[in-house]
Amino acid sequence: MNVVSNTSPIIFLSKIEALDLLPQCFDKIFIPQVIENRSKINPKQYLNHD
Numbered sequence: 896m897n898v899v900s901n902t903s904p905i906i907f908l909s910k911i912e913a914l915d916l917l918p919q920c921f922d923k924i925f926i927p928q929v930i931e932n933r934s935k936i937n938p939k940q941y942l943n944h945d
Contacts, residue, residue: 897923902930 898921905926908914917924 896921897925899925899927900930905930 900917904917905914908916
């Protein structure tokens with residue numbers, strides 16, 4: 896399943912050091928650049944992107 900993420904799951908999963916759960920649950924996670932900028936972390940380092 897492909898999903899698009901907003902800021903909340905990225906921020907909350909990063910706070911509990913669980914961003915690595917996302918690729919276990921979804922085939923592809925799209926994080927718009929504006930969301931990545933607002934989250935002040937680099938969520939893509941935890942995700943499997945092409």
